[in-house]
Amino acid sequence: MTQEYNFLPGNLVQARGREWVVQNESSPDWLRLRPLGGTDDDIIAFIPDLELQPVTPATFPWPNAERPGNHSGALLLRDALRLKLRTGGGPFRSFGNITIEPRAYQLVPLLMALRLSTIRLLIADDVGIGKTIEAGLIVRELIDRGEISKLAVLCPPHLVEQWQSELESHFNLQAVALTSATASRVEREVPHGTSLMDHFPIVVVSLDYIKSERHREHFLTIAPECIIVDEAHTCTASGQGKQLRFELLQRLTANEQRHLILLTATPHSGDETAFYNLISLLNPKFIELQNKTSANDPLRQELARHFVQRRRKDITDWQAETNDGTGFPRRMKAEVTYQLTGDWGSLFDAVQDYCVELAENIEQQGGSSTSLIWYATLALLRCVASSPAAAVKALSNRLEGTQKPGELLTDERIHDGEADDLSTSDMEPPAQLGNQALQKLIDEAERLSGKAGDPKLAALIKHLNELVKDGFQPVIFCRYVATVHYVTEHLRKHFLKASVKPVTGELTPEERRLKVEEMEDAEQRILVATDCLSEGINLQHLFTAVVHYDLAWNPTRHEQREGRVDRFGQQASAVRCTMLYGQDNPVDGFVLNIILRKGEAIQKELGVLVPMPEDDTRINQALVKAALMKRSNMSTPFTPDLFADAEETLAPIETQWQDALTKAKANRTVFAQRRIQPSEVMPEWQKQQESLGTHQDVQRFVKSATARLSAPLETTRDNRYRFLPEYTPENLRMRLADEGIDKPLIIDFTELHRSHPLVSILADHLLEESLQGNNSLAARCAAAETDSVEVVTTIYLLRLRHQLEYVRRREPFQLMAEETIALAVKGRTNPEWIAGHEVNQLLECVPSSNLPKEAMTREINQAIRFLQSNQDRLEKLAAERAKALLEDHRRVRNAARDVGQYSVNACLPVDVIGAYVLLPDAL
Incomplete structure (x- = not known):
């Protein structure tokens, strides 16, 4: 059968006995x-020429005046229409398909991206500002515009699951993880003769996985049209593995x-070559x-179109200027100290004496074993400073001389990793040398376990008492697995009403995430973790304080720990961050004064952290000197001259660090993003919120709908809410269960977004029931008396459909756009048409009384006949809205080379969803 019509997106058609939207x-x-009356899940595809009956144009049915509802159902229907909308008419089409409410400042990278024909963008915002959100918005927008269909995210291995989770939870994008561990299984699921990217259009790829030549070459053959690279600075620095990554990216960008989106919080850390690469x-x-x-060089001006870098202070200033929500929480820093007094101090001294004695014996023997003692010294004293449990582990595990001497002192179990790799081992290093009688030290460490014998644990418990009393939910970061379990055990004895959970590298990333999520319903939460959580799992929704139980030997690690809690999405006004250290522990003193304080000073001056230069030899020399420093020589803890020898040893590193600061400061000035001003972003943001609904609209709708x-x-x-699905109608209950909502659901309206399954299913259910005429909960028509009007006023709820056509990179695109508008008419003899905020106020008015059904039907029929005789008014409105949408799209893309190649046409007739008559209260 030959098809008569050429239907475009947005047209209404009749097929298979019902109406559809193309x-x-x-x-x-x-x-x-x-x-x-269906949802996106009900979309079908078929070939018109194969249908038994031809596909024909259709019109939207008018409200049935014989089935009136009440006025409160009008607002419910309007909210359902807005919150259900997925293909909005605004220039940002992705907002209907995301589950978060981005801040206006996060739209800047999106706006920059849309002004580039081929997107090549470096987003270098500070930690916690939301680079993942910003990148996700861009790719979701490209997908919803039909400009890309495939995406690959390249990231360090410890971030793979986080990316996979956030793409699904925030952007409704189902991604498959491609790592060394999953590659074989994933490839087996691909049908023979089908490309992996054809079968799995969105993949998150571990950078470790594509290190080998075979994997690199295979990825290059299947690479999609859009690539995101997270921690992009790790792909351009020196080193064999990083050089291979850089070559891969060069070949991809050929x-x-x-499209290429690069993400990093440290684009320039002093390595000039890496930055310009x-x-x-x-x-x-x-x-x-x-x-x-x-700064006026034309090439620099061009770079400004591709590079955005903002500090927290920049964002705070932006939000103050635009009144764009609340800023980031105040990060309140504190220090808690303890002394190595009594038996615990004696144990520390005994371990140190043990190290010195071993050193003397081994040095007399000479040979390659000399390196072992320095390793043992650092390992033992770091573990003893961590906890009795870690000390026992280190003293009990024999150190075998199987490693090369140069490798020992760089063992990641002692140190905290490089600035770009924070996924180091959290297992305790072995430190037992030979067959010396160590049982006495082990027995003493075990005896001192607990608050009474361990002054560090006692200091932690005292501090946590204060945090819990003040309403904070703390995360305690430890260096070693044994310390985590030790601290957890004793905190459970003290905080009986709290949920105290341990998370270490012993668990898989998925198990860690589930362990954290299990704490959500607890009134008081205390999480004890190693640095396996310093990357990959966001903690801002459940926790408001960070305690560094063990000082990190890398300032980047401290920032990463605190950044898990103090980041975009944190609702608390303040986040507490505490460093716990021993007043007379020489290793703590060295790390605090020589590393952490200087890193903090640089961060305070610049606004972002500059990673410490890597010089393992010098740092280890200084650490060993500090580790062997006798506590008896520390009459005044941490005096300026106490670590003079260490300072001298590290002088070249200090020079490198200051040089990196100078270069980073200069680059911030030269490369600062100033092309897009708040005044450009805010109108688009406000229009989008009005079109799709705000958090307040979501809250009102869910409360009204469930009631x-x-x-x-x-x-x-x-002060949260509990939704009980078992009391809903059976058909709705089944749909909720399909989305996993089959048990009581705790709702926090500050986080519940319009795309949450509960919101979308409620909206779909009420809208379907209303359009099918099954009930009047969400009423398509009503009439009532109210003191909010002085003359008869009719409100019409309209749905406008538009056909958006544009050309991008010489390729044409056709899209459908929808929007919901409320229009009102005051009076009937000399009608006054009104729109905007006043109409919304009328929708929210409270009727004083309802009319008898016969009177309601009469008034509604009269309102419908009036509008039917004024179709030209609706057509004019549709044309005006189409013109306004065209201008919005052109304005957003005003810097792209293909600007102007747009058209927006209204689909007529306009859909009249509802008609509501308000009569002046006779009283």
């Missing part, structure tokens, strides 16, 4: 259709049509900027 990606011989991935010409210093469905929300003790 969706994007339709063509004359292939239609994707959504049922008129395709000038491929990084920006050369945006455009090979940018490598020339290394020899140009003028009218006889399943009202219950208030919990912590």
Whole structure:
């Protein structure tokens, strides 16, 4: 059967005995259709020429005046329409498909991306600002516009599961993880003759996985049209593995049509070559900027279109200027100290004496074993400073001389990893040498376990008492697995009402995530973890304080720990961060004064952290000197001259660090993003919120919908709400269960987004029931008396559908856009048409009384006849909205080379969803 019509996205059609809306990606011989009262899950595709009955144009049915509801149902229907909307008419099409409410400042990278024909963007915002959100918005937008269909995220291995989770939970994008451990299984699931990217269009790839030549070459053959690279600075620095990564990215960017989004919080850490390698991935010409210093250089001006870098202070200033929500919480830092007094101090001294005695014996013997003693010294004293449990582990595990001497002192079990690799082992290092009688030291460490014998644990418990009393939910970071279990055991004895959970590298990333999520319902939470949680799992929704139980030997690690809690999405106004250290522990003193304090000073001056230069030999020399320093020589703890020898040893590193600061400061000035101002972003943000609904709209809708469905929300003790699905109608209950909502659900309206399954299912259910005429909970028509009007006023709820066509990179795109608008008419003899905020106020008015059904039907029919005789008004409105949308799209893309190649046409007739008559109260 030959098809008569060429239907475009947005058209209404009749097929298979019902009405449908034509969706994007339709063509004359292939239609994707959504049922008129259905959801995106109900979309089907078929070939019109194969249908028994022809597909014909259809019109939207008018409200049935014989089935009126009440006025409160009008607001419920309006909210359901707005919150259900997925293909909005605004220039940002992705907002209907995400589950978060981004801040206006996070739209800046998106706006920059849309102004580039091929997106090459470096997002170098500070830790915790939301680079993942910003990148996710860009790719979700490209997908919803139909400009890309495939995506690969390249990231360090410890971030793979986080990316996979956040793409799904925040952006409704199902991704598969491609790592050394999962590659075989994933490849087995791909049908024979099908490309992996065709079968799995969105993948998160571990950078470790594509290190080998075979994997690199295979990835290059299947690489998609859009790539995100997280921790991008790790792909451009020196070193064999990093050089191979850089070569991979160079080959990927050789395709000038491929989109590339680079993410890093440390684009420039003093390595000039690495930095200019990084920006050369945006455009090979940018490598020339290394020899140009003028901020007015045209090439620098061009780079500003591709590079955005903002500190927290920049964001705070932005939010103050735009009134864009609350800023980041105050990070309140404190220090808690203890002394190695009594038996514990004696044990520390005994371990130190043991190290010195071993050193003398081994040095007399000479040979390659000399390195073992320095290793044992650092390992033992770090473990003893951590906890009795870690000390026992180190003293009990024999150190075998199987490693090369140069490798011992760089063992990651002693140190805290490089600035770009924070996934080091959290197992205790072995430190037992020979067959010396160590049982006495082990027995003493075990005897001193607990608050009474361990002054460090006692100091922690005292501090936690204060935090818990003040309402904080703390995360305690330890260096070693044994310390985590030791601290957890004793905190459970002291904080009987709290949920105290341990998380270490013994668990898989998925097990760690589940362990953290298990704590959500606890009124008081205390999480004890190693640095396996310093990357990969965000903690801002459940925790508000960080305690560094063990000082990190790398300032980047401290920032990463605190950044898990103090980041975008943290609702608390203040986050507490505490360092716990021994006043007379020489290793703590060295790390605190020589490393952490200087890193903090640089961060305070610049606004972001500059990683410490890597010089393992010098740092280890200084650490060994500090480790062997006798506590008896520390009459005044941590005096300026106490670590003079260490300072002298580390002088070259200090010079490198200051040099890195100077270069980073200069680059912040030169490369600061100033092209897009708040005034450009805010109008788009505000329009989008008005179109799709705010948190307040979500809260009102969910409360009203559940109450009218006889399943009202219950208030919990912590001012949240509990939804009980068992009280909802059976068909709704089954749909909720399909989305995993089959048990009581705790709701926090500060976090519940319009795309949450509960919101979308409630909206779908009420809208379907209303359009099918099954009930009047969400009423399509009503009439009531109110003191909010002085003359008869009719409100019309309209749905406008538009056909958006544009050309990008010489390729045409056709999209459907929808929007919900409320229009009102005051009076009937000399009608006054009104729109905007006043109409919304009328929708929210409280009727004083309802009319008899006959009177309601009469008034509604009269309102419908009036609008039917004024179709020209609706057509004019539709044309005005189409013109406004066209201007919005052009304004957003005003810097792209293909600007102006847009058209927006209204689909007529306009859908009249509801008609509501308000009569002046006779009283």
